[in-house]
Amino acid sequence: MPTIPDSNIILDLLYVVEPWAGWSRQWYAHCADEGVMVTNAVIVAEATPRILEVKDAKVAMEAFGLSYEAIPVEAAYLAGRAHLSYRERGGNKPRILPDFLIGAHASAKGYRILTRDAARYRSYFPSVEIIAPDTHP
Numbered sequence: 656m657p658t659i660p661d662s663n664i665i666l667d668l669l670y671v672v673e674p675w676a677g678w679s680r681q682w683y684a685h686c687a688d689e690g691v692m693v694t695n696a697v698i699v700a701e702a703t704p705r706i707l708e709v710k711d712a713k714v715a716m717e718a719f720g721l722s723y724e725a726i727p728v729e730a731a732y733l734a735g736r737a738h739l740s741y742r743e744r745g746g747n748k749p750r751i752l753p754d755f756l757i758g759a760h761a762s763a764k765g766y767r768i769l770t771r772d773a774a775r776y777r778s779y780f781p782s783v784e785i786i787a788p789d790t791h792p
Contacts, residue, residue: 658686658786659693659761660721661770662701662753669702669715675771675788682786686769687720693766694721697756726760733759737779758783 660683666672667679686692694716703712716723726734734755741752754772758780761768766783768776773787 656690656784657693657764657766658690659695659698659757659766659768660686661757661768661772662698663771664769665694665698665702665716665719667771668719670705678788679769679771682769682791683719686767686786692719692721693724693760693764695724695726695757695760697726697753697760699723701753724760724764726756727763730756730759730763733762733780740779755779 663672663675664679664683667675668683672679683692699712699716703715706712706715734751737755737759738746738751741748741755752775754775758768758776760766761776761783762780767786768783769786770776771788773785773789776783776785
């Protein structure tokens, strides 16, 4: 099954963020064994700002075997709806949150998400399978 690793997973892998690097490495490898690993512009933007050259950012993403996909229009729409729901529930961020774009991408394409911060995905995209430390220790 295709998996979208959240930005926090890519950061764990790139910079060996402790104490999460081991968990992220283990579950990334597990998901990669089961299918393609997918990234999008939001994840690249969040995960690579410390990399000085775009060519080096591309190399880093390719080193992890990530397949790049544009966020589909259907997903952009779903992300907007999720953000509206968030605001109606009292959320105070006036601009769309990256998690909504990532979650909607997974939802629209039938992918799962690998993350260590699952709460927002579970709240706004309940049909998406989530692999997170609380359910996959």
